[in-house]
Amino acid sequence: MKALSTSLPRTLIKDIRKAVGSEAKVQGWVKTIRDQKKMQFLLVRDHTGVVQATVERSAAKASINELIAGLTRESAISVIGTVVENPIVKTGGVEILIRELIVESRADGLIPIDPDGPVEPNSEVRLNWRFLDLRRPEIALIFQVQTAFEHAMREYWIKEGFLEIHSPKLMGSPSEGGAEVFPFEYFGRTAYLAQSPQFYKQMAMAAGFDRVFEIGPVFRADPSFTARHATEFTGLDMEMSWIDSHEDVMAFEERWLAYSLEQVRQEYGDPIRETFGIEVSVPAVPFPRVPMQEAREIIAGKGHVIPLERGDLDPPGERLIAEYAMERFGHEFVFVTDYPVDVRPFYHMRYVDTPHITKSFDLLWRGIEVTTGAQREHRYDVLVAQAREKGLSLEPIQFYLDFFKYGCPPHGGFGAGLARMLMVLLNQSNIREVTFLFRGPTRLHP
């Protein structure tokens, strides 16, 4: 009998209704125990739903009654029994009449955080016990959406002829100079964690790969204490050859995003609305574009003056330009273009007639910066001059500069943050909510 039971295939709770009238095996966690005098009720949760399992107290069921009496919430169990229709039952109108119950792993009675509790513990406790926190069904949805979003992005890239690359994360020199890289000991010398695949995706252009993308980890040693920064996150990077300007890159990105959001909307639009109360809207193409100089004027017109010496927008400025894009174009996205050279890296291409301005852009989504992109400087002499002007020493980046010595096509690309986009998409106030395991300046465990 035991052998027969265990050979029964598992039924996911979302499919339990199809098993009405026959025996089924359900496996999951104990959400609730209601142990009464004549009846015992369990609510069992798996990653697809919740179902009630029931057994009467009787001599014939004594061993099961005993097990349930000693059971704890959040224990991992297998339940085998007949699935019956019962309209009174609030969890879907069906229940399982327990024939066999196996306690696979008993949970300690005192749980540090309760996945079914009425209130969320504070974020520190939740991050300490992230595996319990992640049992909450609404959190599972976040990662289902991430999977669909990422899959759609990859699918679109591949459809458009991009190659997927995996560039090294161990580097012999910091890719852009500066203090924001993590150094570490590497067989007696210093190496660095990659803070972007920038140099390597450009190498792929010099190699004639034409178009590449990478989805992978990037590391930033910034001691940033905000709701949208992490020291390790998943970067979405792409680079494309034979472009005329950064406009080609923006035109690609907006189509890529519109496609990916359409896929997410189709697959998860309903649960996202129910769980997070937000409508997944597929953005119209093209997105609005606002050059930096004009953006400053618009923001000033809204009563916020960004200091002249500051080349970039500040957070209030970002919110105001997003507000403008919504008022003027009804759009959640806005490209801010043409950043001054002093706030951009040396490899961004500059305009011929206005050389203090780069052919670059940031993409803001509801006021949050989610992308930086540009046309790259592909002419060796110009690139070297720009690196010198920024005060970089050429020796550590000579391997990179060499990419441009033997025929490199004009090209450009962008880098985006997966979690940041997910945070905006699902209307979450903190990047930690949408990160499987967050890494920040003071967070290395679990």
Next chain:
RNA sequence: GGGGGCGUGGUGUAGCCUGGUUAACACACCUGCCUGUCACGCAGGAGACCGCGGGUUCAACUCCCGUCGCUCCCGCCA
């Protein structure tokens, strides 16, 4: 790195401003009861040296100083 806020049973909070009872409440936990529950209910119980260190005071969870941790904003960025 600069500024603000918060640290009280397993979890979330109240109490602190205006020092003075056994530090309260909800959820969770334990025991018993309960004819199908469904946020089950009822009765009882255990569980907190109030982040840490120092100071003021007859007396400190409460006021002051320091320190550590967390958090938000700014800077930086995706």
